[in-house]
Amino acid sequence: MSDLDFHPTSTFVLWANVFSPAELDLIEAYGDRLTAENATLLSDAPEGLVHGRIRVTQTAWLPPNAESKWIYDRIQGVARALNDRVYQFALSGFSENLQYTVYHGAEGGHYDWHVDHGPLRTRRKLSLSLQLSDPSRYEGCDLQFQAGNKIETAPRDRGTVIAFPSYVLHRVTPCTKGTRKAIVAWTTGPQFQ
Amino acid sequence: MSKSPALKVFGPLLTWQNVFTPKELDAIEALGDALMPMRAALASRKDSADHIRVTRVAWMERNPDTAWLYARLEELVMRMNQDHFHFELFGLAEAFQYTVYDGQEGGHYDWHVDLGGADVEPRKISLSLQLTDPARYEGCDLVLRAGNVPHVAERARGTLIAFPSYVLHRVTPIESGIRKSLVIWVSGPEFR
Numbered sequence: 001m002s003d004l005d006f007h008p009t010s011t012f013v014l015w016a017n018v019f020s021p022a023e024l025d026l027i028e029a030y031g032d033r034l035t036a037e038n039a040t041l042l043s044d045a046p047e048g049l050v051h052g053r054i055r056v057t058q059t060a061w062l063p064p065n066a067e068s069k070w071i072y073d074r075i076q077g078v079a080r081a082l083n084d085r086v087y088q089f090a091l092s093g094f095s096e097n098l099q100y101t102v103y104h105g106a107e108g109g110h111y112d113w114h115v116d117h118g119p120l121r122t123r124r125k126l127s128l129s130l131q132l133s134d135p136s137r138y139e140g141c142d143l144q145f146q147a148g149n150k151i152e153t154a155p156r157d158r159g160t161v162i163a164f165p166s167y168v169l170h171r172v173t174p175c176t177k178g179t180r181k182a183i184v185a186w187t188t189g190p191q192f193q
Numbered sequence: 194m195s196k197s198p199a200l201k202v203f204g205p206l207l208t209w210q211n212v213f214t215p216k217e218l219d220a221i222e223a224l225g226d227a228l229m230p231m232r233a234a235l236a237s238r239k240d241s242a243d244h245i246r247v248t249r250v251a252w253m254e255r256n257p258d259t260a261w262l263y264a265r266l267e268e269l270v271m272r273m274n275q276d277h278f279h280f281e282l283f284g285l286a287e288a289f290q291y292t293v294y295d296g297q298e299g300g301h302y303d304w305h306v307d308l309g310g311a312d313v314e315p316r317k318i319s320l321s322l323q324l325t326d327p328a329r330y331e332g333c334d335l336v337l338r339a340g341n342v343p344h345v346a347e348r349a350r351g352t353l354i355a356f357p358s359y360v361l362h363r364v365t366p367i368e369s370g371i372r373k374s375l376v377i378w379v380s381g382p383e384f385r
Binding site for chain 1: 204205245279280281303304305306338339340341357359360361363383384385
């Protein structure tokens with residue numbers, strides 16, 4: 001766990017090489033087993049400020065247990081360290097499980113512009129996304145942010161964690177080929193003050 | 194204050210109508226016009242040229258002429274913060290910004306957030322008071338985005354729009370006429 005990269009005015013921060021390639025293979029195999037068992041195709045519009053089919057993703061929740069503990073520990077460690085060094089948000093912990101998300105080119109996987117923090121999700125403070133797929137395995141499917149007049153694109157490097165305040169507008173562009181997998185995590189805390 | 198201002202909540206945005214009487218709005222406009230707004234410089238990006246922002250602004254400082262306006266807005270901000278935002282605030286630390294978008298010069302302000310840079314206190318709540326009758330200009334909409342559908346702010350004169358300063362927003366190009374508004378930022382410690 002090193003490779004923290006941020007600038008005080010960044011829209012998002014990066015932490016490269018959070019897991020080794022061998023560990024990423026294990027996470028992917030574990031996630032694929034879970035999605036094969038109980039994948040949910042999310043294509044919902046849960047918030048007040050959305051319209052239409054904003055999301056097409058296969059997702060599965062990682063149950064916190066002995067088998068997944070090392071994944072939880074690593075990602076939560078990264079989240080805490082990032083928060084200490086960059087954000088200093090008031091956090092109470094992690095009330096939601098890790099989410100394994102799969103975007104398939106074949107079904108036009110995407111997630112339109114949204115924020116993770118809102119009237120129905122007031123407890124999300126810091127959002128994190130772990131890139132699980134090698135960038136050569138898919139096309140499109142970029143995680144993008146907008147906090148100004150230009151759209152910013154997150155790096156695709158396998159093993160990199162991208163973190164951002166949950167109020168930042170972001171999207172995943174349509175996957176045009178192949179498959180992109182990611183782990184998504186949210187830290188929880190009292191409403192932004 | 195006119196009786197029973199209507200407060201509407203839409204996601205992170207508050208819209209408050211008829212907060213000031215037409216006569217009070219005239220007085221605010223006269224105060225701003227007397228300051229002879231000059232072409233604005235961006236608060237945090239002085240090197241950025243007109244492609245991001247074209248506006249004339251004047252800073253409306255706290256003084257005996259504006260004391261009533263500061264008092265009124267302080268009261269409104271306190272109420273909306275108690276009822277809705279619950280943010281930690283210092284108060285109205287920055288002067289109000291009187292902004293003029295002119296159809297003759299393609300006034301606009303591209304997508305941005307207000308959080309602030311190195312040289313200003315953190316901004317927590319942003320407010321915009323519509324000063325011009327919507328019949329007097331075209332375009333120049335205040336548009337906010339917190340989801341995949343942009344929200345176009347109410348244009349009626351006297352409407353006060355409030356939102357957390359992290360919300361992405363812009364003012365679309367003005368096509369004709371002149372639009373005036375008063376912009377207010379409420380300062381506080383960094384969001385946490």
